[in-house]
Amino acid sequence: MVPSQVKQNFEVSADRANPIRDMFNAVAPRYDFLNRLLSAGCDKYWRKIAVDELEPVANRVFLDVATGTADIALELASRDASPSSIIGIDFSTTMLQLGKNKVTARNMQSYVRLFPGTAENLPLKNDVFDGAISAFGARNFSDLNHGIREIYRVLKPRGKIVILEFSFPQNGFLQWLYRHYFWEILPVMGRWISGHKNAYSYLPDSVEGFPKGEAFSAILKENGFDSVNFKELTFGITTIYTGFKHA
Template sequence: MITPYKDSAESKVDQVRRMFNRIAPQYDRLNLVISLGLDRSWRRKALSFLAPYAPQHVLDVATGTGDVAISLVQTMPSVKKVTGVDISEEMMRIGAEKVHQLGLSDRIVFNRQDCTATSFEENTFDAATISFGIRNFPDIPAAARELHRIIRPSGVLVIAELSEPTNPVLRMAYKLYAGNIIPLIGRFFSDDKDAYTYLPKSIAAMPQREKMVAILQEAGFSEAFYHSIFPGTCTIYVAIKGEPLPEIPEETTDEEPSVPETEG
């Protein structure tokens, strides 16, 4: 399992929580620089897959500083409420400040939750989103099962995640940038030098494209597909929770069905 701090005896959850608490003040700026300004357009593209479903109550998992939660209520007329969950208190604190400044505190709430075992009841949310966070989950299949449980029937899960290009030339350029340039940028902007060495390793280690789709299907989603954005460094996954099968009524009698008499 890839973890942020290889010499730490902490669990991955605790390491990831500590990492994001440490880099939270620089997180938004670093995202913009490292993605070459593309992270915002990637989020918009992900939400364009969600818009046709017109959800009202959305769960934003690994919400971070709340950018997706804010975009949901600002750009999607159907959305009445967003619940943002994360394991990093510091990231959500910054997110709550942004939400308060925008006057959206009545529509966006934050809640610390373990994504593999939340406190939400079954069939609570119309939709769920995860933007650039699923690679940090210690157990992605367990998280997918939990999301399937708390999304209502006919609801949708939309995931945007970093990925490696499949084209050999683009993949080579990506490896050079991710393995050498990203850690340098991270060390320049952040005191946590390990966080941005961990980033490319976590991308390489996570299930991508067909493998992620298979995990979503195995979790119970009736339909799942992916869409890669050129040059392949971001992939969007969409999964639909099917309607429950109708119950088959039990037989109320063992008697043979009657046959109408005919004149003979």
């Protein structure tokens, strides 16, 4: 059964060529493994802290935008004896299928439901979620402002947005070291293990191009969010941004 938050008869306009979607489809089978390896396991910790920001308690309704293989959605669902309801959206059918397999393996299908869709045109009704999160998704949106406005639209008044994204350490030496790893080592390992020519060069390039700290906070504010805050994790390798929809 389609949950009440999802628009009925929504057509996913998935079939226009989209190189980013094709790239995620291609790397999907090695995606979780590479996440753990290339972040030395930190990705799990970053997602936990981001999920803490949503304060998941029983009987709330959450959205995970660009859910990928559903790690955030499953983390949310694991937090309470009577878990919240979580809807995950992603435009990569291969990532979604792997996510669905994980949801079924953990017997969480009553709580976590995954649907195809794009962040810029969410197949969801207005004002229906208590909280929305996107982990490592926003930097891939084809239109960042549009994606943020879509999240705003589907949140309930005073609903909370949480965005987890890569950033760079501020400390000069750490930044130098990290940039060396991010541009020289990670793309080689990523290419070797995923078999994809560009995906792990796209990663540092997309992080470089994504607004960080105050700049991304300003985008959240311009698109309607208030009480916007951010905090850096692991020397600034990632940043968590939060804000609230107006009452």
